[in-house]
Amino acid sequence: MATKGAEQQGLFPTEGEPKPAAAKPSRATSSTANGAGESAAPRPSAAARANDDASDDATADAEPSSGRDRSGSAGGSGSGGETVAHRLAAKQREISVSEFFTKNRHLLGFDNPRKALLTAIKEAVDNSLDACEEAGILPDVKVEILPTPREDRFRVVVEDNGPGIVKQQLPHVFARLLYGSKFHVLKQQRGQQGIGISAAAMYGQLTTGKPLSVISRIGKKHPANYVELKIDTARNKPEVLREMETDWEKEHGTRIELELEAKVQKGKQSVDEYLAQTAIANPHVRIEYRDWEGQVTVFERATKTLPAQPKQIQPHPYGVEVGMLGGMMKTTEAKKLAAFLKSDFSRVSPRVAEEICEIAKVSPDARLTSLEPEKIEAIHQAMSQVKILAPATDCIVPIGEAGLVAGMKKVINADLYLAETRAPKIYRGNPFVVEVGVAYGGELPAEEPVRLVRFANRVPLLYQQGACVSTKAIITTDWRNYMLQQPKESLPVAPMVIVVHLASAWVPFTSEAKEAVAHYPEILKEMRLSLMEMGRKIATHIRKTRRAADEAKKRDYIDMFLPTVVEALHEILALDKPTLDKTSGNLRDILEASRKKMV
């Protein structure tokens, strides 16, 4: 429930504004100026193509579509008669985000009732954790799944001890898609787009007709507010059904409750698993979970240290696409090109800015509003030709080796826990950090492929494992070098859990549902290097364990066969008692000595 500073900015430019270079073709959606939110309609599918474009990509994308619409109509009606284009134009009307979602719910992780339950809880918990951490509060999250009279419906309650949300913002945060504080910020956080929780609310509303209810309180001196919300799907506007002050024992925090069509399950890709994995990547979090049968599981805090707040950074020139560049030019407060480059990008010094302008053959004093599309393209190209310092990496806050080990210990029962946090690296101008944790041995099943637990910015990724770069990194590592079995092109078979965490200001997911990380060579390389380091340590551990087992076996050997040797000698030579005892003793010494010599 991250809403600090969540005001509605003029995010989505309206019709009248000048259009940037339209790099991408678009489908026939129009954005008749109907308020900022609506023009963002195409966002979900656009982002599905290339969601690593940073914040303003939606803007850039929305533009060409509206642009084409107009020119299309105009061009087709040259002769003044009814053309095909005219007829088509009559059918062309706006699609609201909400309508779009209704038809494309799978893009956001609401494909089926089973997954919808998980996604709803996931979005709520992610928000809770982001909000708590931003406010410097150790998160205390309660998740509850309650049965309803209908077997196919459940009520979900997620409650946190976060900073709370001011009354006026509650409807916007929870009942309006693409509204929030995160999308425009290049910073390591769980949520990225401001779709999640409202999408959950909308899914609930669509499948059960029930509103979402929220209690939130921002401090001891403030009353707790209760609201019941619905989304006007045609207009993407919140509808407040009930609103009142209420009593709540918490000093601050937020509690949401919604009913949705859902299917409960245990095991893989379940809520249980998601929460357990969240506990691994977030050792500072306490989670209490009550399932539909009333069974309570508590993941206690493993550390009382809050992770440092990641710093917000500006985009690096190397990671910007041309459409995004155009969008930034429109939203910046700078008026002239050089000033814009210096103020809106990281690592752009006056000299770098000058160089870019020179290569692009555009005056540093050119007014942004007067730049033609070709010029913007030239600037974009110039940016990749200039040598620019890599972005600062202090915006990444990894879990840390100790934290990861503590997290794994909380949830996994193993003999050996290892973790490595790599140094920050860059992909396409975006800093990132790879962390790998390994739990080996103990009660883990020895005859099955290793379990892979994936995180992006501390959020568990439960679906699309095969498509994830981490899977590729593990498969392309030769684990046989590290004394493990590995069928060809598969995960190794070992009593092992591998945890892979990618922390970045912008995580390159393969799809909007945020299920798998894309295969960037830089990321793959970091993951493999870390896995190999883990492999070496595991091999050392295996060798040590085997040697110990071997030695124990040898010791057993002595006890097992020494009496037989003495007995046979006695049978042949009929020894007296003192000789027998002496022989036994000496023989033990001889065998012990030979055992030690071999170790």
Next chain:
Amino acid sequence: MAKDDKKGSNKKASANPELDKVTIQCIDRAATRVLDSIAKKKQPELKFPVRSLSNVDYDAKKGFFELGENLSTRTLTVNSVKTFAQTLKLMSLSKQMVQENNSATKREAYYVSKNWGDARFTEQPESDTVMDDVEAMFSLDGVTREQLRFVPDEHGGAVAGELIVIDRDPNTHEPIEIDCTRFGTGAYTIPSSVEHLKFRTNAKFVLAIETGGMFQRLQSNGYPKDAHCIIVSMAGVPTRSTRRFLRRLTDDLDLPVYAFVDCDPYGIANIYRTLKVGSGNAAHINQFFCVPRARFLGVTPQDILDFKLQDATHPLQEVDEKRAKDALKNDPFFKKNKAWVRAFEQMLAMKVRAEQQALTKWGLNYVIDEYLPRKLKSPGTFLP
């Protein structure tokens, strides 16, 4: 185990008390050496002759594979403690059997070990190996396996022809005479122990045959009587009792032994070679179990040409070639016999092998009517 043995082939007093005394002394001495080492806190050792072709020598004058000097040493360590215990237990069993005038087959000894707790053998090949070690160890002192009271479990091959075997009645111990011509179309079977047998014969030679089929053909056609011979079926590589039986026939009756086997590396290098000079693995007993007077009647590579058997042959398999080359390279017996080197080279050049039954190409009784008579006209040409 002695008490449980109801087979009782040796219920009477020991046949040779002097020899038994020596056996017991040898066992005691070996055990005492181990005990003394332990008393000095030194790792005890047991020494065995290396039992392989690499450690045998062939001296034509002696006529058998003689064990070389190479010894392998089993030092007591954590790793060898189990085998060490088993070796001592078998020695103990041997001593006990000598004292009680009993004996055990390999199979029986294997089952005796089931009473040894964790030191028991899991499979018989394990106990066979340790037993062969013990046997080889004491062969250095001139003690035989029979003296250690380990007897072969396999009985020998079938015998027919002009031979009278004098055995004892197992109940009355009275001597009984067995006329090998009086088994009709059946045959006498060589017992597992042949040392006590005596013989009488008018036969001129012994024919040792590889297969039961060929034995049967000769037997049912009355060949032994017509040719005045004794025929013995070896059924593959001859067992110890068959080899000992043949040896005793040649020694006691002064008869030549002719081997009649398939013309392939197995028939020559395994069956015939083992019959004549013994094997690498059992080198310590070869002096008793070889038949130096055996000669190779056929089928020879040259026979394939002489009897026009080319179209009744099979191509040499890869294993055959390997075995033939191995014989030429590593087998001391063949290496020292130029005639054999030539025969192998001829076979390798022809790239074919022929079974005894290939002669049937010329008719079912061709072997009786033509082949054997022609070959037997000039025994001097038989391969050594």
